[in-house]
Amino acid sequence: MIKPIDLDRAYRLLNIGATTLVSAAHEGDADIMAAAWATALDLTPCKATVVIDKSHYTRKLIEKSGFFALMIPTAAIAPIVMNLGTVSKNDNPRKLEECGTCLVTLPEYDMPLLEGCAAWIVFRVVPELHNQEAYDLFIGEAVAAFADDRVFVNGRWNFEEAPDDLRTLHYVAGGHFYTIGDALEVPASA
Amino acid sequence: MIKPIDLDRAYRLLNIGATTLVSAAHEGDADIMAAAWATALDLTPCKATVVIDKSHYTRKLIEKSGFFALMIPTAAIAPIVMNLGTVSKNDNPRKLEECGTCLVTLPEYDMPLLEGCAAWIVFRVVPELHNQEAYDLFIGEAVAAFADDRVFVNGRWNFEEAPDDLRTLHYVAGGHFYTIGDALEVPASA
Numbered sequence: 001m002i003k004p005i006d007l008d009r010a011y012r013l014l015n016i017g018a019t020t021l022v023s024a025a026h027e028g029d030a031d032i033m034a035a036a037w038a039t040a041l042d043l044t045p046c047k048a049t050v051v052i053d054k055s056h057y058t059r060k061l062i063e064k065s066g067f068f069a070l071m072i073p074t075a076a077i078a079p080i081v082m083n084l085g086t087v088s089k090n091d092n093p094r095k096l097e098e099c100g101t102c103l104v105t106l107p108e109y110d111m112p113l114l115e116g117c118a119a120w121i122v123f124r125v126v127p128e129l130h131n132q133e134a135y136d137l138f139i140g141e142a143v144a145a146f147a148d149d150r151v152f153v154n155g156r157w158n159f160e161e162a163p164d165d166l167r168t169l170h171y172v173a174g175g176h177f178y179t180i181g182d183a184l185e186v187p188a189s190a
Numbered sequence: 191m192i193k194p195i196d197l198d199r200a201y202r203l204l205n206i207g208a209t210t211l212v213s214a215a216h217e218g219d220a221d222i223m224a225a226a227w228a229t230a231l232d233l234t235p236c237k238a239t240v241v242i243d244k245s246h247y248t249r250k251l252i253e254k255s256g257f258f259a260l261m262i263p264t265a266a267i268a269p270i271v272m273n274l275g276t277v278s279k280n281d282n283p284r285k286l287e288e289c290g291t292c293l294v295t296l297p298e299y300d301m302p303l304l305e306g307c308a309a310w311i312v313f314r315v316v317p318e319l320h321n322q323e324a325y326d327l328f329i330g331e332a333v334a335a336f337a338d339d340r341v342f343v344n345g346r347w348n349f350e351e352a353p354d355d356l357r358t359l360h361y362v363a364g365g366h367f368y369t370i371g372d373a374l375e376v377p378a379s380a
Contacts, residue, residue, distance in 0.1 A: 012362060012363055015226050015227075015360075015361050015362055015363065016207065016360040016361065016362060016368060017206065017207015017208060017209070017226070017229075017360050018207060019207070036205050036207070036230070037205075037229050037230050037231065038229065039207075039227050039228070039229040039239070039241075040226070040227050040241070041227065041241055041325055041327065042241075042325070047325075049229070049239060049327070051229075051230070051231055051232075075374055078374055078376045079376050081376075082376040130320075131321065135231055135232070135237075135329070137231065137239070139325070155363075156362055156363060156366065157362050157368070159368070167371065169374065170205075170206040170207050170360075170370060171205050171206065172202060172205055172206060172346055172347050173202055173205065173345075173346060175375055175376040175377060176346065176373065176374075176375060177373070177374040177375075177376065178206060178347070178349070178370045178371055178372065178373055178374065179371045179372050179374055180360060180368045180370070180371050181357065181368055181369045181370050181371025181372065182368065182369050182371065183366065183367070183368055184265055184268055184359065184366075184367045184368065184369055185365055185366060185367075186268045186269050186271075186272040186365040186367065187269075187365060
């Protein structure tokens with residue numbers, strides 16, 4: 001069910017503003033954190049921004065490796081998303097094992113990807129040290145993208161035909177999320 | 191129904207990743223455009239980023255005035271959002287009048303705000319010329335925020351008790367949106 005996505009359509013994975021998970025790895029050390037503040041930055045090549053505080057273990061791995069992945073988790077794994085967002089690998093080196101995560105490693109990028117997501121995008125960091133230091137803002141250029149073809153079909157989200165637990169998460173605060181809702185079509189001539 | 195929001199809670203208006211409208215004005219000239227690529231950047235003071243291509247009329251007004259507003263439109267005005275996102279004031283100086291927009295001007299900021307939104311945040315531009323030129327990325331620091339208290343209650347989104355046409359829009363592509371869906375609570379101990 002996991003299919004590669006044309007990179008010139010990858011921005012559409014981010015358009016709906018879902019909460020993301022950020023993963024990174026370096027020399028066998030991996031981490032995943034939750035990040036609500038990720039968004040598309042450019043169409044072709046697809047770029048994105050994500051805000052990653054200096055306290056996060058994942059950030060060190062990104063700075064060492066020069067790569068990160070943005071993943072779009074689904075309602076099915078909301079408890080895992082909360083765990084990944086509240087437990088720090090600074091405090092618990094066994095964070096990933098204990099968070100109930102099931103990881104797939106992309107051989108080409110040494111990048112841990114989490115099962116149960118609707119989409120996965122791997123980014124190469126575009127170094128912008130001022131943004132990283134002053135704003136904790138990282139820019140990435142997409143190098144690979146994948147999506148679950150039950151919910152992303154022909155380059156477009158399509159949640160209507162799929163089980164509800166494949167819907168994306170949209171973070172509010174604390175343990176409060178919304179899932180993505182109903183489709184709404186606006187005629188071009190409206 | 192429109193209430194001021196504490197600025198230290200304003201990031202929550204952006205957390206769910208809704209599609210936004212960007213407005214700006216300078217010396218009596220105003221424009222509003224649609225922008226799916228807006229997100230929070232910092233908590234206190236609340237900052238946000240938004241991507242605004244050089245072709246947009248609104249961008250010139252932001253660069254002249256040093257201010258912009260992010261508004262979070264609702265399903266009720268989806269056709270207006272599409273119009274504001276497809277018609278350019280470069281081509282049609284009467285864009286706002288013809289888009290069916292009903293504007294309220296904030297006296298303090300000379301900033302046109304659109305009725306029918308769920309929230310409105312006014313930002314002062316944090317000048318970062320490299321980001322603006324290289325990435326079309328603007329950073330703003332919030333100076334005022336307002337929300338419709340039918341859907342943003344005690345510092346948190348709460349769509350469940352309100353009419354469905356007050357739900358936020360999440361852009362896919364073309365005329366395709368999703369509205370925000372069901373609440374999902376994850377216990378902190380999960």
